[in-house]
Amino acid sequence: MSVSAVEVENLTKRFGDFCAVDSLNFKVDNGEIFGLLGPNGAGKSTLIRMLTTLLPPTSGTARVNGFDIERQANEVRCSIGVIPQAMTSDLDLTAAENMSIFAKLYGISGEKRRRTIRELLKAVDLEQWADKPVKLFSGGMRRRLEIARGLVHEPKTFFLDEPTTGLDPVSRVAVWDMLENLKRQRELTILVSTHYMDEADKLCDRIAIIDHGKLAALDSPLKLKASIPGQNILEVSFSQVPEGWAATLRALPEVADLKCEDHVFRLSSNNGPRTAVALMEAARAAGVTLTSLSVQSTTLDDVFVHYTGHQLRDTLQEPPASSSQFILQRG
Amino acid sequence: MKRILAIVERDLRRFRASPTLMIVSMVMPLMQLIVLGYAFGGKIKNLEVGVLDQDHGMPAIKVKEMAQAVAANARTFHTVPYDDEAAALRDLRNGKINGLLEIPPQFSRKVLAGANPRIGLAEDNTDQFSASALEATFDQMLAAYNQAPVTPRFTADATLSVVEIYPYVPYIQFLLPGTITLAIFVTAMIGGGIIFIDDKARGLHEGYLVTPITKLELILGFNLAGAAKAILTGLVLITLGSVIAGIPDPLNPLRLARMLLLVMVTSLALISMMFLLMVRVSDPLVPRAIFGVLNTVLFFPSGAVYPTQSFPAWMKVITTIDPFTYAVHGFKQLVLKNTGLGAIGFDLLFLLAFTLLAMAAATLLFKRTL
Numbered sequence: 001m002s003v004s005a006v007e008v009e010n011l012t013k014r015f016g017d018f019c020a021v022d023s024l025n026f027k028v029d030n031g032e033i034f035g036l037l038g039p040n041g042a043g044k045s046t047l048i049r050m051l052t053t054l055l056p057p058t059s060g061t062a063r064v065n066g067f068d069i070e071r072q073a074n075e076v077r078c079s080i081g082v083i084p085q086a087m088t089s090d091l092d093l094t095a096a097e098n099m100s101i102f103a104k105l106y107g108i109s110g111e112k113r114r115r116t117i118r119e120l121l122k123a124v125d126l127e128q129w130a131d132k133p134v135k136l137f138s139g140g141m142r143r144r145l146e147i148a149r150g151l152v153h154e155p156k157t158f159f160l161d162e163p164t165t166g167l168d169p170v171s172r173v174a175v176w177d178m179l180e181n182l183k184r185q186r187e188l189t190i191l192v193s194t195h196y197m198d199e200a201d202k203l204c205d206r207i208a209i210i211d212h213g214k215l216a217a218l219d220s221p222l223k224l225k226a227s228i229p230g231q232n233i234l235e236v237s238f239s240q241v242p243e244g245w246a247a248t249l250r251a252l253p254e255v256a257d258l259k260c261e262d263h264v265f266r267l268s269s270n271n272g273p274r275t276a277v278a279l280m281e282a283a284r285a286a287g288v289t290l291t292s293l294s295v296q297s298t299t300l301d302d303v304f305v306h307y308t309g310h311q312l313r314d315t316l317q318e319p320p321a322s323s324s325q326f327i328l329q330r331g
Numbered sequence: 332m333k334r335i336l337a338i339v340e341r342d343l344r345r346f347r348a349s350p351t352l353m354i355v356s357m358v359m360p361l362m363q364l365i366v367l368g369y370a371f372g373g374k375i376k377n378l379e380v381g382v383l384d385q386d387h388g389m390p391a392i393k394v395k396e397m398a399q400a401v402a403a404n405a406r407t408f409h410t411v412p413y414d415d416e417a418a419a420l421r422d423l424r425n426g427k428i429n430g431l432l433e434i435p436p437q438f439s440r441k442v443l444a445g446a447n448p449r450i451g452l453a454e455d456n457t458d459q460f461s462a463s464a465l466e467a468t469f470d471q472m473l474a475a476y477n478q479a480p481v482t483p484r485f486t487a488d489a490t491l492s493v494v495e496i497y498p499y500v501p502y503i504q505f506l507l508p509g510t511i512t513l514a515i516f517v518t519a520m521i522g523g524g525i526i527f528i529d530d531k532a533r534g535l536h537e538g539y540l541v542t543p544i545t546k547l548e549l550i551l552g553f554n555l556a557g558a559a560k561a562i563l564t565g566l567v568l569i570t571l572g573s574v575i576a577g578i579p580d581p582l583n584p585l586r587l588a589r590m591l592l593l594v595m596v597t598s599l600a601l602i603s604m605m606f607l608l609m610v611r612v613s614d615p616l617v618p619r620a621i622f623g624v625l626n627t628v629l630f631f632p633s634g635a636v637y638p639t640q641s642f643p644a645w646m647k648v649i650t651t652i653d654p655f656t657y658a659v660h661g662f663k664q665l666v667l668k669n670t671g672l673g674a675i676g677f678d679l680l681f682l683l684a685f686t687l688l689a690m691a692a693a694t695l696l697f698k699r700t701l
Contacts, residue, residue: 077543088534088537
């Protein structure tokens with residue numbers, strides 16, 4: 001039996017009174033792309049930093065590729081590749097030099113180093129820029145270089161903290177294509193945090209939604225979408241509404257949930273078309289004029305909002321160790 | 332070992348790729364050497380001294396002639412004749428002249444009568460350097476004036492015979508040992524302080540921390556990388572600096588080899604000191620803010636610009652523990668006196684012990700996590 005790539009048990013991290021990660025439990029299977037979703041400050045980066053041995057946990061344990069993150073930190077480090085949130089390539093060095101330094105840090109020497117660097121730069125489509133300084137690279141190129149750099153020692157599990165934040169849509173697609181290709185060729189397990197729901201939906205085998213340091217939901221994108229009330233969302237607005245209109249709408253067939261603001265209503269429905277037809281009939285009968293109506297199928301955005309609530313998270317938090325005006329934070 | 336070298340390699344490649352750092356750490360100290368060396372260098376010259384003769388007798392004319400002789404030869408000052416005392420004093424106050432030599436009425440009569448003749452020197456004592464230069468010059472001049480026309484063969488006057496055991500040392504050469512040390516310090520400050528913290532803040536260290544490098548390898552890597560840059564700077568300073576300062580036989584290989592050894596030890600000491608100061612810092616403003624203070628606290632008590640014996644007791648404490656003191660002392664022996672290693676043995680020993688202590692303390696404080 002092969003061990004899980006990542007096993008997290010009651011993992012907790014506190015900064016003073018602030019609990020960034022609160023008793024998390026989950027497993028990541030070998031070979032899957034596992035997405036971490038959550039609002040800013042939910043604890044995603046802290047979780048990744050603990051799993052990559054950058055931060056010691058306050059309590060609980062985790063095993064990465066079968067190694068304990070505290071007691072076997074060095075074995076963990078040898079078996080993982082990490083792309084931190086900040087852009088960490090050396091701008092003054094060339095792409096190949098950046099790779100070479102890291103290969104040396106992992107103790108890969110001689111001919112093998114040169115061959116691996118060539119292969120990886122080819123895999124991320126940067127081979128023709130190998131000897132150009134990284135400061136001339138675009139954001140997407142730098143990210144791809146970092147992905148190649150993270151793979152020089154052929155890790156089994158790859159951790160990426162918001163790899164596509166701040167990139168233009170074309171570069172984002174390119175980064176994900178590379179990741180999928182690499183995963184197929186190398187039997188990688190990928191644990192990735194992201195803000196982009198559409199990406200997570202398309203690419204992740206399973207998604208964990210994290211909020212306030214806790215696991216809010218964990219499943220495949222399809223099942224997550226099915227798990228929240230309403231398969232479809234109807235957004236409808238009216239010129240004016242009579243008394244008790246919200247109750248009328250709620251009583252329409254298949255309606256699972258209703259939210260309203262002024263004259264704009266948002267209905268979750270288990271059967272969008274049926275509810276829409278009934279809604280129009282009800283409006284005509286009551287003499288209410290529709291000004292707009294849209295029917296959408298449930299997206300991961302809805303799942304996210306359902307599990308995390310949609311209020312802004314304007315709370316103060318402990319600044320991370322690396323926080324400063326000198327960091328080029330992305331997003 | 333390979334990992335340590337990888338960190339050093341990365342740093343040196345970046346150093347090569349950014350000429351700004353090289354210019355700042357090598358050219359700036361050389362410029363300082365030249366400007367300070369010539370600004371303070373040598374004897375004071377070309378002051379303006381007013382001469383007010385209210386006597387007009389033969390002895391007064393002799394005094395004026397002697398003053399003009401100084402003006403023509405040593406050129407410590409130029410003379411400006413005045414007739415009006417009020418105008419002369421006004422010019423002195425306004426800074427048009429630096430001093431005023433007043434020969435009062437009745438001067439000649441008192442000289443001839445042997446009745447304590449006096450000459451006045453009014454000086455602008457807001458400028459201590461010029462004032463004391465003028466006093467010394469006029470003291471010498473009057474001593475010559477007072478000398479008996481025929482010197483007796485035997486006198487009871489005790490005289491001082493000065494023996495200079497080294498050739499004359501111009502100020503720029505006196506300054507060179509301090510400048511070499513300062514250049515090494517600036518490189519350590521930028522390479523080991525500012526760039527180190529900036530890299531940390533940018534997340535570059537995060538990249539190191541996720542690799543299987545050990546704590547000791549990291550510390551040695553950072554320190555050797557910083558020391559390598561400081562040694563390069565020191566090498567430029569001991570060669571170019573010696574040529575610019577006009578040290579006799581500036582490229583003597585034996586002396587350069589000894590100086591290189593001291594450059595290495597000094598670089599290690601200053602880098603390990605910076606590393607210890609920065610080991611728990613993460614705010615990039617900190618190294619920038621303490622740069623000036625550290626410079627003052629280390630450089631001036633070291634004896635680089637002024638003899639340490641005249642310092643107050645509290646400053647002598649700094650002098651004793653300041654690695655600059657030993658580096659400057661060592662470079663002075665090698666640059667100004669061309670001594671062997673024996674003369675700087677204690678300096679080398681102190682700097683090595685300082686390095687080991689600082690590294691040990693930094694290793695205890697260093698965290699291998701974020």
